[in-house]
Amino acid sequence: GDSVTQMEGPVTLSEEAFLTINCTYTATGYPSLFWYVQYPGEGLQLLLKATKADDKGSNKGFEATYRKETTSFHLEKGSVQVSDSAVYFCALSDRGYGGSQGNLIFGKGTKLSVKP
Amino acid sequence: DTAVSQTPKYLVTQMGNDKSIKCEQNLGHDTMYWYKQDSKKFLKIMFSYNNKELIINETVPNRFSPKSPDKAHLNLHINSLELGDSAVYFCASSQDRNSPLHFGNGTRLTVT
Numbered sequence: 001g002d003s004v005t006q007m008e009g010p011v012t013l014s015e016e017a018f019l020t021i022n023c024t025y026t027a028t029g030y031p032s033l034f035w036y037v038q039y040p041g042e043g044l045q046l047l048l049k050a051t052k053a054d055d056k057g058s059n060k061g062f063e064a065t066y067r068k069e070t071t072s073f074h075l076e077k078g079s080v081q082v083s084d085s086a087v088y089f090c091a092l093s094d095r096g097y098g099g100s101q102g103n104l105i106f107g108k109g110t111k112l113s114v115k116p
Numbered sequence: 117d118t119a120v121s122q123t124p125k126y127l128v129t130q131m132g133n134d135k136s137i138k139c140e141q142n143l144g145h146d147t148m149y150w151y152k153q154d155s156k157k158f159l160k161i162m163f164s165y166n167n168k169e170l171i172i173n174e175t176v177p178n179r180f181s182p183k184s185p186d187k188a189h190l191n192l193h194i195n196s197l198e199l200g201d202s203a204v205y206f207c208a209s210s211q212d213r214n215s216p217l218h219f220g221n222g223t224r225l226t227v228t
């Protein structure tokens with residue numbers, strides 16, 4: 001079945017460091033891909049998404065590019081802040097084109113801690 | 117003015133008990149969901165309702181029964197609780213199945 005694999009955490013960085021969180025997926029068909037973020041004590045929030053190959057999702061300085069050839073959707077940020085400390089979840093929707101999120105399959109989550 | 121609210125935030129109970137978790141959204145969304153996050157942080161969908169109608173029912177024991185009295189509410193009732201039910205349960209909603217999900221803050225259920 002469809003699945004998402006994220007790099008193991010936790011990831012600890014100093015403020016202004018470059019961030020990459022790797023995400024690869026296995027899917028039949030053409031999934032849409034997402035990154036969600038969970039701040040301490042809160043529910044998940046959509047961070048960004050991409051619905052087809054070569055699309056780049058971006059939000060709050062974070063970016064991820066849908067790479068069909070490598071089945072990847074790595075999350076990057078050029079300069080992290082303490083306020084970015086959270087758990088980041090990569091996810092795919094197995095409902096095909098259109099970005100339908102009716103059945104999201106999540107990765108395990110990667111905890112990011114940013115130190116001042 | 118919380119968008120998706122769940123109660124209670126924490127729930128500690130003994131094996132064999134029956135408990136409910138309530139969820140309400142004030143976003144006017146048509147679709148609501150229940151997700152389970154286990155101790156390894158895996159998030160899995162359990163149920164999805166659209167306009168009070170069940171549309172997704174993943175492989176979940178029938179001890180779990182969702183109830184949607186109206187579009188803004190999706191409650192989760194669990195009978196005969198087991199140790200393995202301990203997890204964080206997240207409610208979510210979306211305008212439709214093509215729109216982003218808005219999650220509640222979760223309910224941490226501990227079964228002793």
